Amino acid sequence: MKTSGYYQKQNFFFVVFIILFGLGNNQSVFAFFQEQEQAYVQYKGDVVDSESNDPVISAILSISDTNISTVTNTEGEFLLKVPVDKINGVVTVSSLGYITTRVPLTDFSKDEYRIKLKPSVIELPQVNIEMPGNAELLVRETLKKKGVNNINDHLLMTAFYRETIKKRRRNVSLAEAVVNVYKKPYSSQQKDEIELFKSRKSTDYKRLDTVALKLQGGPFNTLYGDVMKYPEYIFTEETIDEYSFSFDQSTVINNKPVYVVNFKPLPGIEDLRFSGKLFIDSNTLAMVSASYRLNVENKEKASTLFVRKKPKNFIVYPTEAEYKVDYREKNGKWYYGYSNIHLTFKINHKKRIFNSVYSLDSEMAVTNWEKINDNNPLKPKDRLKPSIVLSDEASGFSDPEFWGAHNVIEPEKSIESAINKIKRQLERGGSS
Known part of the structure; x- marks a missing residue:
């Protein structure tokens, strides 16, 4: 079984964590463009x-x-x-x-x-694509039609991004950003580009003890959850045959009937694979949404996939890896609108009885977009690197009107209280 190409592609998407011993220099300064805020x-x-x-x-x-x-x-x-x-x-x-x-x-x-x-659940007849009731052929046809069903233009998207790190149930690090996403056509092999517009963070370093978790890749991790633009991060030509597909109960989105397809690895597949649900518009066969998780039962392989660096005496491995992406429709065409990732890690010290459990949630929502001329590429110096650690680039939470007219995701009450608590602790400790 050939897996080297699969893992080479997967590594670009999933090796996202840096486990660091010691905190080092955590001071950072970020300058952002001044903007004319619309009332x-x-x-x-x-x-x-x-x-x-x-x-x-x-x-x-x-x-x-x-x-x-x-x-x-x-x-x-x-x-x-x-x-x-x-x-x-x-x-x-x-x-x-x-x-x-x-x-x-x-x-x-x-x-x-x-x-x-109001909830709405409907029943749909079996789909008929080449072979009646064949869920796998439905998925293959959906992926083939991305250049037809999805907006196939160059887009400039304004998006809000947030990542939260928790030690067990306590928030210890929060980072947020407004980014400009230069979305390439769905029929193009070009990868999307991101420009950092504004960002801020709060981190309670005292609760991180001697181990700090940092997410490498930042907004790119959520962006690459766009399975229609990047299907190879889940299904490659070699691996799609290693999955079984079946129909689940149908549903609706935007008052339109949607097929629900379950997928999971075939029995006997030992490599890391995904399982989840795909939501497909019954009329156009456009992808509406997807939710899936990576099987991380093999701790050694999963750790190799996710952990970039770790202290010598620590054992670090993921226990959960869950993903979700939603698409939105305008004038009969669909585009990437929202995605989130939930990761949980267990950290064991070889000389300690108790372990630490960290979780990281990252999400990105497109809040506005426009079509642009493909002759206006983002300048190299303004391009965000896929290796970025946003918490190293961002500054504090001091300005309550920081985002101005930008639409953002409303903070949960727990996050709001965590921000205030972290700010008080940093102020008492003389940190910034």
Whole structure:
């Protein structure tokens, strides 16, 4: 079995962690462009299930007739900043498995506004592509049609990125950024480029003890979760035959019927492989969403894939690796809109009884975009490197109006309290 090419591609995506002994020099300075902020109105609220009142996570809120959007956080909360010339517009609220809702901005209250989405589950007949009911052929056909179903132009996307590191249940490091993503056409083999526009961080170094975790790659890790642009990070020509595919119960997105396809490695496959679900529009066969996880039961192989550096007396290996990507549709074409990664690591010291558990969550949401001329490439000096460690580039959380008119993901209450706590501890310790 040939796996060298597979792992060479995988390493570019998945070797993301640096485990460091000692903290060294943690001072960093980041200068960013000055911008002319457009006047805007800010709306806050939450999105919940109309039957259970449970929060709807990663629901998309977009302003009709624009490319402006945001997503809800893990508590269903949102923060939407709308230019003053769009305040009479309509917000479209959608999420996988729910009936899409349209709400005029004039209906939003001055304080916080609750939006209730109704669940919707439908049954679809078996799909017929070459062979009736063949889920694998459906997936293959979906991947082939990326140049047809996805926006096949050069795009300049404004996106918000966040990464959070926790030691067990406590937040110890937070980094955020607004980035410009230069998205290449889906039919192109060119890789997307990223420009760092603004960034900030808070880190509680006292809670990191003698081990610091840093995510190498930053926004690139979430961007490469775009399985339509980068299918080789999950399925290669050699490995797609090593998966089994089956249909699950169908659902809806944007009031359109969606096929749900399960995939998992065939029995006997020993190499690291993925399992998960693909959500495919039943009419166009466009990819709507994907959620998947990497099998990390083989600790030695998984550690080799993820861990770049570690102290000599430490054993470090991942226990969870989960991924999600959502696409959005405009004028019949789909584009990358949101993705997140959840990683959990266990760290054992050879001379200690107890271990440490760290988790890292990173997410990126596209909040605006426009088509650009392909003759305007990003200058080399402005390109973010895939090897970036964002927490080394960013500065503090001192300015509450730091993001201005940029749409960002509303911080969870736990993150907000963690930021304040970290700031107080750093101030007492004389750090910055």
